Amino acid sequence: MTKKVTATNEILVKNGFVYDPASGIDGDVKDIAIQNGRIVEASKLTTGAKVIDARGKAVLAGGIDIHTHIAGPKINVGRLYRPEDKLHDPAMQHSSRLLRAGGGFSVPSTFVTAYRYAVLGYTMANEAAMPPLLARHTHEEIRDTPIIDQSAFTLLGNNWLVMEYIKRGETEKLDAFVAWMLKATKGSVVKLVNPGGTEAWGWGKNCVSIDDTVPYFDVTPRDIITGLAGANERLGLPHSIHVHANNLGHPGNITTTLKTLALTENLKTNKKSGRNQNVHLTHAQFNSYGGTSWKDFESKAGVLADYVNSHDHVTIDAGFVTLDETTTMTADGPFEYSLSGLNHLKWANVDVELETGSGVVPFIYDPKNHVFGLQWAIGLELALLIKDPMKCYMTTDHPNAGPFTRYPTVTSWLMSKKARDEKLGSLHKWVAERCQLGGISRELSLYEIAQMSRAGPAKALGLGKRKGSLAVGADGDVAIYDLNLKTTDVTQRPELLVKALERAAYTIKGGDIVVKDGEVVSNGSTKSTYWTDADGFDNPEVKHDIVDKFLKYYSVTLNNYPVQDSYLVNPTVLKAGPLAGGI
Amino acid sequence: MEKITLTPNSEKYLVLEAEVITPDAFAGKSLEEIRALLVWEGNTSWPLGKFFDVQGSTAANAADQAIVINGSVPRVKYVGSRMTAGAVLCKGDVDMYCGAWMKGGSIIVKGNTDAFAGIQMEGGQLIIEGNAGNYLGASYRGDWRGMKGGVITVSGNAGCDLGEYMMGGTITVKGNVDINAGIHAGRAIGAKDVGGKIVIYGDSPGRVGAQMIRGNIYMLGRIETMMPGFALKETKDVEVDGRTAAFKVYQGDRAEAGKGTLYVKA
Numbered sequence: 001m002t003k004k005v006t007a008t009n010e011i012l013v014k015n016g017f018v019y020d021p022a023s024g025i026d027g028d029v030k031d032i033a034i035q036n037g038r039i040v041e042a043s044k045l046t047t048g049a050k051v052i053d054a055r056g057k058a059v060l061a062g063g064i065d066i067h068t069h070i071a072g073p074k075i076n077v078g079r080l081y082r083p084e085d086k087l088h089d090p091a092m093q094h095s096s097r098l099l100r101a102g103g104g105f106s107v108p109s110t111f112v113t114a115y116r117y118a119v120l121g122y123t124m125a126n127e128a129a130m131p132p133l134l135a136r137h138t139h140e141e142i143r144d145t146p147i148i149d150q151s152a153f154t155l156l157g158n159n160w161l162v163m164e165y166i167k168r169g170e171t172e173k174l175d176a177f178v179a180w181m182l183k184a185t186k187g188s189v190v191k192l193v194n195p196g197g198t199e200a201w202g203w204g205k206n207c208v209s210i211d212d213t214v215p216y217f218d219v220t221p222r223d224i225i226t227g228l229a230g231a232n233e234r235l236g237l238p239h240s241i242h243v244h245a246n247n248l249g250h251p252g253n254i255t256t257t258l259k260t261l262a263l264t265e266n267l268k269t270n271k272k273s274g275r276n277q278n279v280h281l282t283h284a285q286f287n288s289y290g291g292t293s294w295k296d297f298e299s300k301a302g303v304l305a306d307y308v309n310s311h312d313h314v315t316i317d318a319g320f321v322t323l324d325e326t327t328t329m330t331a332d333g334p335f336e337y338s339l340s341g342l343n344h345l346k347w348a349n350v351d352v353e354l355e356t357g358s359g360v361v362p363f364i365y366d367p368k369n370h371v372f373g374l375q376w377a378i379g380l381e382l383a384l385l386i387k388d389p390m391k392c393y394m395t396t397d398h399p400n401a402g403p404f405t406r407y408p409t410v411t412s413w414l415m416s417k418k419a420r421d422e423k424l425g426s427l428h429k430w431v432a433e434r435c436q437l438g439g440i441s442r443e444l445s446l447y448e449i450a451q452m453s454r455a456g457p458a459k460a461l462g463l464g465k466r467k468g469s470l471a472v473g474a475d476g477d478v479a480i481y482d483l484n485l486k487t488t489d490v491t492q493r494p495e496l497l498v499k500a501l502e503r504a505a506y507t508i509k510g511g512d513i514v515v516k517d518g519e520v521v522s523n524g525s526t527k528s529t530y531w532t533d534a535d536g537f538d539n540p541e542v543k544h545d546i547v548d549k550f551l552k553y554y555s556v557t558l559n560n561y562p563v564q565d566s567y568l569v570n571p572t573v574l575k576a577g578p579l580a581g582g583i
Numbered sequence: 584m585e586k587i588t589l590t591p592n593s594e595k596y597l598v599l600e601a602e603v604i605t606p607d608a609f610a611g612k613s614l615e616e617i618r619a620l621l622v623w624e625g626n627t628s629w630p631l632g633k634f635f636d637v638q639g640s641t642a643a644n645a646a647d648q649a650i651v652i653n654g655s656v657p658r659v660k661y662v663g664s665r666m667t668a669g670a671v672l673c674k675g676d677v678d679m680y681c682g683a684w685m686k687g688g689s690i691i692v693k694g695n696t697d698a699f700a701g702i703q704m705e706g707g708q709l710i711i712e713g714n715a716g717n718y719l720g721a722s723y724r725g726d727w728r729g730m731k732g733g734v735i736t737v738s739g740n741a742g743c744d745l746g747e748y749m750m751g752g753t754i755t756v757k758g759n760v761d762i763n764a765g766i767h768a769g770r771a772i773g774a775k776d777v778g779g780k781i782v783i784y785g786d787s788p789g790r791v792g793a794q795m796i797r798g799n800i801y802m803l804g805r806i807e808t809m810m811p812g813f814a815l816k817e818t819k820d821v822e823v824d825g826r827t828a829a830f831k832v833y834q835g836d837r838a839e840a841g842k843g844t845l846y847v848k849a
């Protein structure tokens with residue numbers, strides 16, 4: 001007996017201006033139909049479909065944040081040690097029959113994080129740093145975050161076994177170990193944060209160039225990056241290695257950045273993965289600095305943009321600085337230590353045994369200071385100088401460079417020269433002198449913004465068939481904004497753009513209407529946790545090594561380490577390895 | 584000045600959070616509107632009139648508005664918090680956060696205040712005729728930007744962590760204080776003021792000025808245990824509140840390379 005397929009959650013979004021770079025649609029008036037959580041041909045719908053009149057409105061795929069920090073231990077440290085972050089939050093959420101109370105400006109609570117993403121029209125957010133040992137905690141927080149799809153990137157750039165296999169040149173074992181780690185932590189991506197440097201920090205040192213040796217392990221960031229990039233391609237993981245480069249946040253670091261990107265120039269990208277790049281440089285703004293000190297600090301965004309324009313093996317996200325008071329947090333322990341030295345505010349630092357570390361420091365990006373003004377400009381320069389928006393994505397590295405709730409404002413700076421010139425004029429005079437932002441006349445279109453926030457990140461994550469797209473077969477994730485570019489010139493009226501993007505008219509997640517008129521109306525039913533299964537790389541010797549490490553060094557037993565499926569909401573497996581190429 | 588009198592009726596409650604008891608909220612409203620202002624009891628809100636008899640007359644703006652709380656309300660929080668002008672007189676005790684984030688006007692409490700009175704105060708006058716609790720004139724939990732301006736005077740004793748993270752303004756305590764008076768004072772970045780001034784007439788068990796960077800603390804009583812981070816510079820005559828006496832002048836806290844001054848009566 002065949003199972004009867006019933007049509008549920010049928011929605012017809014009628015007559016909107018559709019901006020869908022994945023299908024090459026740029027503002028055409030079209031209908032978008034959703035059935036059983038996926039986009040379908042409008043003719044497939046039954047007569048019972050709910051109709052949304054999107055006439056005069058902009059229709060985009062649901063937004064995807066490729067790099068954000070919204071679940072896990074260090075976010076919790078930020079929440080716990082910044083009660084004042086809630087005091088200063090003007091938009092604290094009261095509880096209702098539907099929604100949970102909560103808030104926080106830069107480190108909001110889990111529930112409120114989801115509400116705010118949904119209200120912006122976002123339907124997926126990727127937690128960019130999961131310490132393997134604390135993966136359970138991370139997944140517990142993801143479980144507490146409703147509505148949006150999530151995945152978590154497993155930190156491997158300072159892992160003892162990774163470094164040992166790389167040092168000994170045991171690539172097969174490295175591959176098996178990476179596959180095991182993604183499975184054990186239910187992670188989606190191989191994440192490197194200050195490769196080698198965070199481990200060196202355990203010895204009071206750092207790796208500021210890619211050729212500094214990690215104490216005891218006798219490997220360099222160069223070895224770790226090329227080693228993990230190779231494993232990533234052999235495993236055919238959906239996303240490339242996701243790199244927070246060495247020497248982040250320091251004047252003159254453009255040299256390190258270019259050397260880092262050059263490492264994988266000749267590495268062949270595994271095409272089954274669905275992506276083009278073999279390295280993703282995250283929050284690139286923090287790695288595009290010239291000068292030798294904060295005094296002669298200057299922008300080198302043009303140099304990085306030139307590199308990205310002339311190479312296809314790299315994608316970046318920008319890490320836009322929003323000039324707010326926020327909370328910085330990263331697995332780059334030594335960087336957080338030097339930040340705390342700059343502002344003398346409270347500082348938390350943790351070493352995660354055998355794996356990684358992290359630090360948390362509150363930070364005020366004061367617009368009056370030339371350094372912060374330049375950081376603001378560098379992010380925008382990157383986005384405007386990189387010709388193909390499919391290579392450069394919308395992030396603030398939330399909450400490091402600013403909260404994600406500022407995406408509409410960032411978009412207004414990108415789409416309106418008037419908006420960014422106004423801001424530039426209010427900053428320290430050195431800012432305009434030491435960057436080329438004032439001379440850039442490019443104004444991005446909404447199509448290009450959709451590439452930066454939808455199609456681009458989806459493709460880079462290897463999720464292009466299902467996410468960031470309104471093509472038939474894609475997930476029914478749709479954002480509708482009350483924004484008519486035919487009648488509103490947002491280059492001259494940027495405030496109207498911000499207003500429209502800040503409160504989506506509708507956000508549809510997997511066929512559920514979760515936001516209507518800027519208010520959350522449902523907690524959705526299709527939230528999934530994505531993780532990557534690179535099956536077929538089992539290696540008994542690696543299993544032995546893992547057991548040995550746990551017996552000798554870990555303070556937990558191996559039995560208490562891997563995250564069971566029951567921790568995940570709707571686990572969705574991204575296939576890799578021999579099975580790569582499908583979800 | 585027009586005066587509104589709030590007299591507690593015998594209605595029972597657990598704890599009230601009454602941010603609305605300020606001249607700013609009352610000015611320009613009718614008595615009925617004032618009675619309808621909401622106060623919180625746990626997660627439930629009630630009209631102010633459920634707990635107080637509201638009488639008197641309202642002024643057009645906050646500066647001309649006085650509020651008298653005609654009795655002791657030791658479980659009413661946030662009295663006069665965030666007020667910018669006008670006057671509040673409480674004839675008995677009040678609970679936590681009295682005068683917190685206050686910007687102007689004056690508050691007189693005839694009885695005691697609980698913790699967090701006058702935290703992150705920016706201006707105005709807070710006079711406590713009884714005792715003050717912990718964290719008087721301090722920063723909000725977790726914040727590093729304490730009291731910025733204004734004057735706090737306590738006739739009785741004060742608790743611990745008085746003036747924590749103080750940036751400016753003056754706190755005077757006529758009685759004794761507990762530990763940590765002036766802790767972290769003058770640390771906030773960009774503070775234009777010198778870190779404020781604390782005058783203590785009574786005694787403290789210790790940790791006075793711990794980790795202070797800037798500002799002045801005058802101890803007219805005794806410090807049981809001095810912080811080791813303070814270096815004695817000299818002994819000289821200093822005028823405090825119009826009276827001159829000999830003081831030992833210390834600088835510290837050297838543990839934080841601080842340039843604060845601690846005057847201890849010789």
